[in-house]
Amino acid sequence: MTEKFAPTEIIVAKRDGHELTDDQIDWVVDAYTRGVVASEQMSALAMAILLNGMNRREIARWTAAMIATGERMDFSSLSRPTADKHSTGGVGDKITLPLAPLVAACGVAVPQLSGRGLGHTGGTLDKLESIPGWRAALSNDEMMTQLEDLGAVICAAGSGLAPADKKLYALRDITGTVEAIPLIASSIMSKKIAEGTGALVLDVKVGSGAFMKTESDARELAETMVALGTDAGVKTVALLTDMSVPLGLTAGNALEVRESVEVLAGGGPADVVELTVALAREMLQAAGVHDVDPAEALADGRAMDAWKAMIRAQDGDPDAALPTARETEVVTAGSDGVLTSLDAYAVGVAAWRLGAGRSRPGESVQAGAGVELHAKPGDTVRAGQPLLTLHTDTPERFGRAHEALEGAWAIGDTAPQPSPIVLDRIGG
Template sequence: MRVYDVIAKKRDGAELSQEEIQFLLNGYAAGDIPDYQMSAFTMAVFFQGMTARETAHFTQVMLQSGDQIDLSDIPGVKVDKHSTGGVGDKTTLVVAPLVAAAGIPVAKMSGRGLGHTGGTLDKLAAIPGLQVDLAPEQFLRQVREVGLAVVGQTGNLVPADKKLYALRDVTATVNSLPLIASSIMSKKLASGADKIILDVKVGSGAFMKTAEEAFALAKAMVDIGSSMKRETTALVSDMDQPLGKTVGNALEVVEAVETLKGHGPEDLRQLCLELGARMLAAAGKAADEHRGKEILTELLRNGSGLKKLREMVTTQGGNAEALENYNLLPRAQVIIPLYSKTNGYISHLHAEKVGLAAMAAGAGRSRKEDEIDLAAGIVLKAKRGDKVAVGEQLAEIHAADERRAAQATDMLAEAFTYGQPEKHPLILGFVTDTGEYRNAP
């Protein structure tokens, strides 16, 4: 078998066999196939796509390239939740402790942010002392004893994907639907959960810009899960504007804690209840999503979710007092308000521009090795559909110095558009192995 022939076959739109995919990926992971040939292959996939069968084979080979987490010693059905990334998406900090408080073990491996999308590990890093780099045995012990652990990925989890993603990142082939689907699902499957709930974002702040793209990605990932005998459900949710009212790591921790106290913004609360309810139903803790929401609403009301988060933070070495005394979290040196220069309704709040403004303030990284300012970010005072007057505050910019704050302020001003607001459902629909269901706009 020759690499040249596999590339040519995909270039011409033919379906690759499992053996050809295995030969290609294993050879690349081992260093036997050079970057220039793999670049040609990923570009061929970018233009020709992959069949569902090819994508499943591709995912399976990547999955088998490294370690796989064994959660079988932990009692109960293990359900994982994953978001495809967005601006202000702090759902894990709310959903994971709520679901764990309901009696479902949550063994979550998360990542760091890159570009305008935030990472759960960066948010957790804002809590003083909290450790996310746990040894596998510590991770499993904590899930057994506490019912919840959120940590970084192990070093050898799906190494083929890490190498391939780095190549795609510099060859303009990141936005390939089958490659995105296999990248996400290989990591989720390697993490060992019995069932998987996905939150596929769509809009200006997401990888998928249109509903058609988002539903296609959701279906591809659900199909992969089904092929691997892992029940998978995908929600498609709005990321045309940021989720909640904060963007930035310490700021998002505060908003997540306030949500667990029952004071969070409605869109964040609604999405967390929807995701959590499906996790409960998948684990058999609720008869259906409606009952799941009732259970989670009560756990919010009685403080059980917040109690579980405090327990996780303490067990992972963090100072849980920071969940009550927010002054213990990183705080920005400079806070600048942004005021409206127009009377009218906000018709659009461009999520990506808000995310880029937060990056300019110091809250994000453009390269994986970049340091971030955990205190930096944006607090939104108005969102899509809100009526504002000239001089009314739209947002606050939190930064380490005046220069960063001023740069972020100029960028953030461009994120607000005025006019007649359109209705955007928070949840556009969902995909299961039985079909696709879209909500009315």
């Protein structure tokens, strides 16, 4: 068949700062999915988009084109309303794990289609795969049955859902184009709109450990996604949340599962609990459920019951011991004082280098690798006291992890002003 465009002319148009037409966008997304546009060409276009941006019309059309490459799901037959949550990714961001069963325990179904790790940020599926037996791949029928029976499912998006995104997501991860706002917004929203959820709560991270380093960039991304969702008929709200410091006390797959289970058991770090409950309240409100307090469902064990049922339904053993890394190294404080800062990005890169993340698509990750924190900013520390424990199966990785952590924290005399975890709310 004769193609409508040459890939190069579209690359050059965006390289030179021009708007892409609707026809150009529809064609290039479809042609890339069909294999007519090569990965090298889409890499070049993705970089041009990162450098020159897209306007609202282009982003909306790109999102629609990605949805059009696949199927759409429909949850209208379920006996309860649906709500989903998406985080733009951070360090130690294990919130989906306690959140999905918590919201399910409160009467709202959560169809959580999740992804793999991207760059220095962990992937929900990678975390859950550290649970013995757990499987990420479910058929649409299995997913619907689990949502009706249990109210929550966390699984991989099927190959039929926005297949263009699956290819582009993996490409962005290895070509330095993850941070492009138009590509982040269209990637997230194409999957979420195609998924068919009734309500969507976005957790848009801000700070060193996020893809959006500044509040203005995070706000732009949040507003773009809220507009895309609202225009598609999905009740969409976004929270801007702080990611300058890792969430909780762990970054790494099995380490984060362990911490999530602590939260479901009524304990766990205060910041993880606070954000989990805040997002649960937003999801329940967006789904029209106003008379249930998620904090109570977390405290009385209902969320833990939902978690165990959800893990078992996907062939996992929620009571099995989690994998642990074969080797550890402890990083200690060099002086007495107060920990004044701890850079989330550095901790994320260290966890990635220890084996918790991947450098190319399809690479396996180590379930036990990662970084454990023994202090957070504001804590008093003594010289020689453990600050971090590094975990890996491959000790030759320690050197590069230590390099990532050089200058990653500061110890001073005065505690920093505590910063709120939720910075703002957009939409709704």
